[in-house]
Amino acid sequence: MSARPASQIRVFLSYADKDAGVAEDLWGRLAEALGPSRSYVWDLWAFRDQLLVGDDFDERIQSAISVSDLGLFAISSAFLNSDYIRERELPRFLSPGTGKRIAPVLLKPLSKDADLRGLSGRQIQGFHDPFSAAGRPAQRDLWAIRLADELHRVAEAYGLGR
Numbered sequence: 001m002s003a004r005p006a007s008q009i010r011v012f013l014s015y016a017d018k019d020a021g022v023a024e025d026l027w028g029r030l031a032e033a034l035g036p037s038r039s040y041v042w043d044l045w046a047f048r049d050q051l052l053v054g055d056d057f058d059e060r061i062q063s064a065i066s067v068s069d070l071g072l073f074a075i076s077s078a079f080l081n082s083d084y085i086r087e088r089e090l091p092r093f094l095s096p097g098t099g100k101r102i103a104p105v106l107l108k109p110l111s112k113d114a115d116l117r118g119l120s121g122r123q124i125q126g127f128h129d130p131f132s133a134a135g136r137p138a139q140r141d142l143w144a145i146r147l148a149d150e151l152h153r154v155a156e157a158y159g160l161g162r
Contacts, residue, residue: 006041007161012068013046014089016078019107020048023074026107026131029144039152040161058088065092069160070101075124076108086117094118101158103151106130125150
């Protein structure tokens with residue numbers, strides 16, 4: 001009896017360019033945590049890894065969003081201040097009828113008065129424990145593993161990659 005092949009889930013990674021160092025640290029740890037999944041092949045798309053010199057920035061990002069199953073948003077003040085994210089990325093996931101799932105995560109602490117740009121009322125991973133507050137490498141690994149476990153739960157609950 002052969003094992004069922006793993007389903008592919010395409011994940012669009014969204015973060016503010018100003019947060020690249022912290023976000024890329026999270027994405028690297030997350031990719032490692034998701035790598036040995038028995039159920040899914042996680043295809044993580046981040047613009048720094050995928051865009052080439054001369055590419056039409058907006059066209060490539062919109063194309064990646066179109067084929068994604070899940071949007072993973074690394075929230076910070078810089079993220080919330082980004083016109084591009086607010087106008088070109090978030091609406092593609094938050095508008096009714098898109099069929100896309102979102103997974104917002106708190107990358108850096110926010111002011112209690114922060115406008116979450118359409119994400120208020122949504123469950124945010126790490127809302128009281130942002131990734132950047134996990135100081136030691138082992139703590140950051142555990143944070144990413146918890147996120148990987150949560151993404152598996154989302155994939156199962158919503159039938160992603162099927």
